[in-house]
Amino acid sequence: MTTSQTTDAGAALAAVEGIVGADRVTRGGLGDNTGLFRQRDVLASVKPGSAEQAREVVSAIAAARGAVSVHAFSTGRNWGLGSREPATDTVVALDLSDLTAIRDIDVAAGWAVVEPGVTQGQLAGLLADTERMVNVTVSTAHSSVLGNALDRGVGLRHQRVEDLVGLEVVLPDGELVHVGWWPEQDRKTPVYPHTLGPSLVQLFVQSNLGVVTGATIRLLPRPEALRVVRLNFTPDNLGAATDLLRRWVTQGLAAGVPKFYNPTAARGYGSAPGQFLLHVPVDGTEAAVAALSAIIAEEATRSGVFTEVSTTDATDPTAEHHAVTSLVERSYLGDPDVTDRVFEQKMGMRADQLDSDLGFLFFLPLLPFTAEAVVKAEELLARVHADTGILAGGTGNVLGADLVDLVVAMKFDRADARAAHRALDRLYELFSEQGFLPYRLDVDHHGWIDRVGGRPSARAFARRLKDSLDPTGVIAPGRYL
Ligand SMILES: Cc1cc2nc3c(=O)[nH]c(=O)nc-3n(C[C@H](O)[C@H](O)[C@H](O)COP(=O)(O)OP(=O)(O)OC[C@H]3O[C@@H](n4cnc5c(N)ncnc54)[C@H](O)[C@@H]3O)c2cc1C
Incomplete structure (x- = not known):
């Protein structure tokens, strides 16, 4: 300076x-x-x-x-x-963690106005026993609804940006604007994020064009019933299991975000060593859930692809995976579990200890939802393990008929940070070569946006917007723009 x-x-x-x-x-x-x-x-x-x-x-x-x-x-x-x-x-x-007000809420109409410090546990607590729920993530209950959505986080029902309907934003010159949908005092308008004209809400997601101080969040209808079908399979059946899962998704049998876990990630949910795990949520009325889970279980058993098929983990207190599957089902129903039991089981410590006691890295690429891509991605994780000694958990979040968000998580001893960062660099290289591009960036790889962040003309246009709104770089230079 x-x-x-x-x-x-x-x-x-x-x-x-x-x-x-x-x-x-x-x-x-x-x-x-x-x-x-x-x-x-x-x-x-x-x-x-x-x-x-x-x-x-x-x-x-x-x-x-x-x-x-x-x-x-x-x-x-x-x-x-x-x-x-x-x-x-x-x-x-x-x-902004002290801005914890839920300023307004209309459960019947399906929205809440929240500040950045409002956690998913806090909002979910307010909605307990109502007909609405929050789209929660599997991170700690004490993480921000808004912070996660602003980085395009992924909940159990869909990607969190879909829940953002209005934003209160401080622009780089200090002006406060409200974009998207906001409740009105004297009349009820339907919740619709785009308003007329260019849709502005998404301009402030993964963006340094403003600081967000509040948001209108969509509250989702809570299904009357929900069940998670749990399936295990061995690595040689990854392609076949992917094909079956895709069929259940495209034919409308599965709800929310079905997940598959490679053996490293599956250990966090109690699966036996070497086994992949699949969670297929189904929801609706009681009758629909009974029928859908029976159809999936019957097809899964008939396929011969799976080593275990269970629709009753959560309802049968004697089932081996009863406790964890019950919590998983509750999270699909909008309860992030304020005691963080599954989170702590996976991480081996309390959430507030992570930053000081654990080594942990994420790499978050998107894959086409095909057997070929899913198998290839698992091969790349094996290659990184062989090259660096770092074993990565891989969790596939299915975001529709054609898209998987692959969460690559590396937990390591802090003394092994160098190897873990080498693994992270390898992941960026290997996955990008295949076209499996990251959709969220860590702070050391923001420079990758010019390599994987779309066409040069789009990048240039985004920079023109930044330069005209924020010529002196008031807000977060280098963050995505
Ligand atoms: C075991 C485990 C499970 C996890 N599960 C999930 C999961 O299911 N889904 C998922 O998406 N993530 C998951 N995560 C990752 C992470 O913990 C979550 O994304 C978490 O919600 C992010 O932290 P936060 O909510 O405090 O957001 P923050 O850290 O506050 O925000 C994230 C980023 O968004 C930007 N930002 C935040 N607030 C503002 C604002 N007001 N104005 C402008 N920019 C802002 C900033 O750049 C910030 O760095 C998981 C992590 C772990 C360890």
Whole structure:
């Protein structure tokens, strides 16, 4: 930084302290992150007490004329992709976790207005025993609904961006705008995110065009009944199991996001060593669920592809997988389990210990939903294991007839960080060569956006938007744009 930039940054920080109070500003970096990504030069972490304070902080940073920028996060549990770290240096971190208001809610109409610090556990708790539910993820119950959606996270019903219907955004010059659908005081309008004209909500997803201080979130109708059919199979049957699963999805038998787990990932759900696991959710009325699960179980058994087929894990208290499958079923019904039992079983520790005690990385490519692609992806994970010694869990989230979000998770001893990062680099290279491109980036691989982020003309257009809205780089330079 030049002397004048240091002066501008210092003045901005003093202004920020004046806005939020000195007790809400912590000077210095963000501490450990579970990915062991390089810790950025973070000047301070600021925790506004209200959305208006967050807006004023952005205005104060804008006044620093590019000497410093602001990186916002909601609850900062972006584990494996950087946790709270920004993409670049010389940044003030804007920690929005104290903005925990559910400002308004209409259960019958299916929406809630939430702030960034509202967790999935908090919102789900409010909806318990109602006819609506939240599309929850399998991350901790204490992660943000909004933060996850803003990075295109994936819930158990669909990708979370589908739940974003309206956003309250602070633009780089400090102006506050409401895009998409918002409730009106005097009349009830149907929930519809696009409004007339260009659809603006998605402009602020994986985006550094604004800081989001609130959102209208869709609440989904809760199915009357739901069951998860559990199937196990050996690695030689991966292609055949994929074909069968795809048929159940395309023919409308499965609901939400069916999941398949490679043997490393399946261990977290109690499967025997060497076994793949498949969870196929079916939902609707009681009669529909009974019929659909029976059809799937009968076809699965007849196929000879599976070593185990069960439709009764959750209803039979004596079943070996009763506890875990019950929790899985509840999460498909919008209950993220505030005690984090499955999360802790998978991670081997409490959520608040991850950043200091565990090594953990994510790589998140999209695959075509074909047997060929799924088998190829598993081969690539084996190759990375052979090359680096790092064993990756692979969980396939089926996002429709043609798309799989493959969650590649690497849990490692923190002393093995170098090998784990070598594995991560290999994953980017090998998967991208095959056309299996990542749809979320970790903080050390943001540069990959020019290699895998669409056509050059689209990138140039996005940068023109950024330059015209944020010429001095007030908001999160390098983050996706
Ligand atoms: C065991 C385990 C299971 C997991 N399961 C899932 C899963 O099922 N699905 C899934 O998607 N992820 C999953 N994750 C990954 C991660 O934990 C979640 O995505 C989590 O919700 C992200 O943390 P957060 O909600 O605190 O978001 P944050 O970390 O707050 O936000 C994520 C990013 O979005 C941007 N952002 C956030 N808030 C704002 C804002 N207000 N304005 C502008 N930009 C903003 C920032 O760049 C931030 O870095 C899992 C992780 C683990 C360890």
